[in-house]
Amino acid sequence: xxxxxxxxxxxxxxDQEVRILLLGLDNAGKTTLLKQLASEDISHITPTQxxxxxxxxxxxxxxxVWDIGxxxxxxxxxxxxxxxxxxxxxxxxxxxxxxxxxxxxxxAELLDEEKLSGVPVLIFANKQxxxxxxxxxxxxxxxxxxxxxxxxxxxxxxxxxxxxxxxDGMNWVCKNVTAKKK
Amino acid sequence: xxxxxxxxxxxxxxxxxxxxILRQLTGKCELQRIRDGSKEGSQRTLKxxxxxxxxxxxxxxxxxxxGEAEVEKCVIGIMKEKKINIQKDISFKKSLQVCLLQISGxxxxxxxxxxxxxxxxxxxxxxxxxxxxxxxxxxxxxxxxKARITKQWCDIGFQGDDPKTDFRGMGMLGLxxxxxxxxxxxxxxxxxxxxxxxxxxxYSYAIxxxxxxxxxxxxxxxxxxxxxxxxxxPGLPQMEHFHxxxxxxxxxxxxxxxEEEPESIMHFNCYREKFHEKVKGLLLDYNLVLTxxxxxxxx
Numbered sequence: 001x002x003x004x005x006x007x008x009x010x011x012x013x014x015d016q017e018v019r020i021l022l023l024g025l026d027n028a029g030k031t032t033l034l035k036q037l038a039s040e041d042i043s044h045i046t047p048t049q050x051x052x053x054x055x056x057x058x059x060x061x062x063x064x065v066w067d068i069g070x071x072x073x074x075x076x077x078x079x080x081x082x083x084x085x086x087x088x089x090x091x092x093x094x095x096x097x098x099x100x101x102x103x104x105x106x107x108a109e110l111l112d113e114e115k116l117s118g119v120p121v122l123i124f125a126n127k128q129x130x131x132x133x134x135x136x137x138x139x140x141x142x143x144x145x146x147x148x149x150x151x152x153x154x155x156x157x158x159x160x161x162x163x164x165x166x167x168d169g170m171n172w173v174c175k176n177v178t179a180k181k182k
Numbered sequence: 183x184x185x186x187x188x189x190x191x192x193x194x195x196x197x198x199x200x201x202x203i204l205r206q207l208t209g210k211c212e213l214q215r216i217r218d219g220s221k222e223g224s225q226r227t228l229k230x231x232x233x234x235x236x237x238x239x240x241x242x243x244x245x246x247x248x249g250e251a252e253v254e255k256c257v258i259g260i261m262k263e264k265k266i267n268i269q270k271d272i273s274f275k276k277s278l279q280v281c282l283l284q285i286s287g288x289x290x291x292x293x294x295x296x297x298x299x300x301x302x303x304x305x306x307x308x309x310x311x312x313x314x315x316x317x318x319x320x321x322x323x324x325x326x327x328k329a330r331i332t333k334q335w336c337d338i339g340f341q342g343d344d345p346k347t348d349f350r351g352m353g354m355l356g357l358x359x360x361x362x363x364x365x366x367x368x369x370x371x372x373x374x375x376x377x378x379x380x381x382x383x384x385y386s387y388a389i390x391x392x393x394x395x396x397x398x399x400x401x402x403x404x405x406x407x408x409x410x411x412x413x414x415x416p417g418l419p420q421m422e423h424f425h426x427x428x429x430x431x432x433x434x435x436x437x438x439x440x441e442e443e444p445e446s447i448m449h450f451n452c453y454r455e456k457f458h459e460k461v462k463g464l465l466l467d468y469n470l471v472l473t474x475x476x477x478x479x480x481x
Contacts (some may be wrong), residue, residue, distance in 0.1 A: 026341040026348075027341070027342075027344055027347040027348075033418060042351075043351055044351040044352070044396055044400070045351040046350055046351060046352060046389070046392050046393045046395075047348050047350065047357075047392060047393070048397045048449050048451075049385060049387040049389055049390055049393060049447060049450040049454075050447055050448045050449060050450035050452075051448060052451060059467065069344070070341075071341040071386065071389075072336075072341075073336070073341075073386065074343065074447060077446070077448050078445075080448070086467050088452070091414065115379070120348070146383075180336055
């Protein structure tokens with residue numbers, strides 16, 4: 001019986017694959033977040049030229065996370081990665097108030113994209129470990145998130161550096177991906 | 183499993199007897215046999231390093247960490263321990279000294295590089311700011327910076343209007359590398375910068391440079407750079423040698439990138455990995471030294 005159940009487990013359907021797109025301005029903390037999700041060392045990070053991709057197992061899902069560089073010069077390439085996205089994660093540097101307007105604009109443009117219509121969006125108000133970080137509520141207000149009506153969304157404060165809040169955000173992702181995939 | 187078991191048995195049991203038998207046959211200890219049987223450079227030093235690290239005697243194991251000032255004393259200690267007559271074999275003493283300097287020097291160099299990497303770029307630090315401005319002036323001699331925070335930084339391949347956030351995990355090591363290349367290989371640096379603005383195959387010069395600092399750093403950390411440095415420096419390797427290896431990477435990566443003709447900058451990481459594997463492969467060659475052959479002034 002023991003052997004049989006092991007065999008059955010081996011044969012059981014593979015984890016459902018989920019495509020997650022990680023976007024945001026340069027220096028928002030996307031790569032640190034990606035490495036934190038994959039439990040990798042985060043002390044040697046360099047600016048992302050192009051993209052990074054990692055697969056992470058979580059709650060019965062295989063999350064394929066695409067981390068795309070945020071430099072203005074390569075933002076036009078973002079659209080090449082929209083197709084079949086299940087969840088969009090948008091990362092904001094909560095301490096970089098000077099660029100709130102720029103990040104808000106980029107997010108608004110993403111939400112207008114036809115290929116991303118209806119895709120659930122999680123906004124990470126990152127870098128909460130910094131004293132100067134704006135709280136998630138202030139960012140939500142500044143970005144007029146409450147006006148989003150065409151999809152489910154969530155804002156989660158976190159620190160990709162310490163890992164705080166990251167799991168809460170990912171729980172939201174896993175819960176809401178099920179709703180959509182059914 | 184079998185390989186593991188064999189490795190274990192060899193290290194803990196057979197190795198001792200093989201060495202004992204060879205010692206009786208040749209009348210020399212392992213260190214002497216290595217010295218006589220291999221040529222100067224990485225081939226010899228790597229074998230000596232392995233032999234010392236595996237040794238059961240503390241004097242020998244500690245020798246790989248010895249400081250520059252104690253090297254001679256340490257070598258005399260080893261020779262006493264191994265009953266090698268100093269008067270009879272003066273050249274052995276000399277070559278073992280060189281090996282120890284290389285071995286402990288590599289570890290020391292790694293610590294120095296690591297310390298510089300851990301210094302974050304700080305815009306309140308005058309010295310840091312000076313080096314950043316120097317980088318601009320070296321690369322763009324005919325154009326003045328209009329402000330400290332300006333879109334112009336993108337012209338030399340930083341991501342936004344303030345480079346300070348681009349150094350990240352490489353800290354000051356990234357900036358010092360960039361400045362070193364521009365200062366001592368100015369012609370090459372400007373040429374590569376101008377090539378990096380290619381409309382189709384272009385890349386961001388500065389942040390690719392910082393990515394290559396990471397590559398040089400991780401090769402040093404993993405020990406992969408040993409063969410290169412042991413061949414290059416018959417003594418203590420210096421920070422300068424690390425910078426020069428970085429220069430080699432920048433120069434060679436640029437060549438590699440244009441030869442490969444990637445579809446777009448979005449494929450950077452794939453080609454970076456391919457280049458990384460290529461360099462790692464080259465470093466496996468015991469006889470190789472990877473240096474940039476400069477056409478302009480030499481450091």
